[in-house]
Amino acid sequence: MDVRTNVPNLYGEHLQKFGDLWKTQVESLRARWGSKIERVDFPGEALTDVPVVWVLRSEIVEVLRFLKSDPGFEYNFLADITATDEMPERPRFVVVYQLFSHTRFNRIRLKVKVEDGESVPTAVDVWPGANWAEREIWDMFGIKFDGHPDLRRILMDERWEGHPLRKDYPLRGYQIFPTPQVPNEDLLK
Amino acid sequence: MAKDGSTGYLTTRVDAVVNYFRKNSVWPLPFGTSCCGIEMMATLCSDYDMSRFGAEVVRFSPRQSDLLIVAGIVNSKMAPVMRNVYDQMADPKFVMSFGACASSGGIFNVYSVAQGIDTILPVDIYVPGCPPAPEGVINGLMRLQEMIQRGETQSQRRERGTITI
């Protein structure tokens, strides 16, 4: 692959600034976690702006906790959790974690592959704020999170059928309900 | 009222007077959900000032208000709530559909959005725009006042029995 034509030049700015830091970080990640890291896409070699670390599904929480607290990484800010639907491919879904460091101001991205029907361990123990982001992934993609305290729908009505952001859900698949969503008293105990 | 059901001279005159006062003291309920809510605030504030048209007494209780301004998107989760609010309002009640999203779904023809609030409740006046400029809203309010004076709003027609929505 010809890097010069395929990688847009604006990715390069970050690579110049954080390239060496990312290289040492990726090396120490590989040394620490070994085969639990499937692969690392490095900017300049792959089509991405920051390094993408593909982690085994069972190890993701430990890797997140390590990245959050280890002095060589300090990715203390969970910028986002989301998912993508790669429909014809197997496994079907990819859960994406965006991390940001408040000390070095660089970013890194973690990815986990999930098959339809499988579940990912929850990151709520590491960042309590991951709660709603994971609920949203359940709502939109139907990926379950193991050990999540309150895995309900969040954007859609609780009576909604299907998961709208899946590629096979139609853009105009309306569903209408005659009554409002009632307060859930079980949540207040 | 005459025996054949037509309104007599006195009732029509009284109606005209009642409608005159009614149109100049519209109490709106701002049902602002998204972007249009911000423009509705601008309309109510000092630069545009809806109180020049007697419509500045904003009430958040449906029992106290007679104009429902639906400003912004109404989606499948919100639609039953809006219908509830409308049902709680006392007659005569008027509905203004504020902006493209409320009138027709606008640019959001997607799974979650109700394609126009007129699929859920009767609407008297539509104000176009995404969001409408405050001048447009004031124009819409003036048209609504004319309708109230002539007794042409959905609620007044329902009262007279000409429609049954």
Added chain:
Amino acid sequence: MENKTFSVDQIPKDLLRQGIPGSYDVTVEHDPDDLWEESRMIVNIGPTHPAMHGALRLVAKLNGEVIEKSYAEFGYTHRAKEKLGENRTYHQFIVYTDRLNYCSALTNNMTYAMAVERLMGVELPMRAQWIRMMCCEISRVIDHLICVGISAVDLGAFTFFLYGFHQREEAYTLIEKLCGARLTTSYCRIGGLMHDAPEGWEKEAKAWAKKTLKVIEEMDQLLTSNKIWCKRTVGVGVFNKEQCLEFSYSGPNARAAGIDVDLRRDQPSMFYRDVQFDVPIAQNGDCYDRYLVRMEEIRQSLNIVIQCAEKIKKGPIWSEDKRTRIPDKEVVYNTMEGMIHHFKFFMEGFRVPAGEAYTTFEASNGELGFFISSKGGSRSHRMRIRGPSVWHYQGLVPMVEGKLLGDMVAALGSINVIAGELDR
């Protein structure tokens, strides 16, 4: 007949500690079977409650006035923008970004355009970047004015709100001169801008900024040292530094708790390196600190607008890149090739090379991010929008637990949750 008079001494001193509803002290342990357990009340606030800013809902279990347990709900304005991102071309999606944080639509436009430009490797000319910077700062001022104004209205200070609102109208006049719209601007194009700024626009913006600085001083005198305002906000809705990090707070809400991060300074884009500005930080993380941080940020943003107006120069506003350039009308109407180009551009859209990028910018509420994953072609494979309001609203429930119901209103007003950005 005995003359009975009421005196304060008759009230038992420990009345407030006996677990009576309305008691401030929630540290008192209640017996679950005691008399007051039955008096717990479940209150449903929203989605159309005036204090709930648009369409949010909080269901709270109250012990008198104290919120014992609550949960928050949203999604009442969900408009499927992420799904639309996969179904619209990159050019068509610009209008949907306006409706994210509609108080500062220009910032969303710019961030989205930056994200696509980053995927394509398009570089902007100087003037376009300066105009974008000015737009971002003007919309930041508008957004903060709304936030502090509305949170003041929630607590009963209406005059303050009107001061800010008039200044906001003048800012909208400026924006109208740029693009003809007030709220939903769609001013940005990928690789450029819709129009150049009209002649003398920079000077008007500078004059507006200088006038607004004076108005901000007046607003400051009205509220900042006002005793009632201080009593309602100091120590209310506290969210400390650790909690802010746990719940991924960013922007002014995080800076009010002492997190010294501003993406304009720490991850600079456009020309933020070339202007002078301070990043205000407060320590306590309560409503009052959030208010102070926002007021100071308005001043800093106005200073940036003034500096930009001095540094901006004439020049092209479109990048040299042919892929994203919208053909000129003269070419479209007079040549066949231009006509075909125009048709293909709008009907089919330009192609973005495969790749993925997470582009962020310091929007007025915090870190606004677009994660765009492209597989080539004119539509994205996944368009994820990271709205800061989601994370801020999530912190509301731990923020108000064990506090008074009235304080919830103050806390919600001060974290500035925008429904369009929250539900997307």
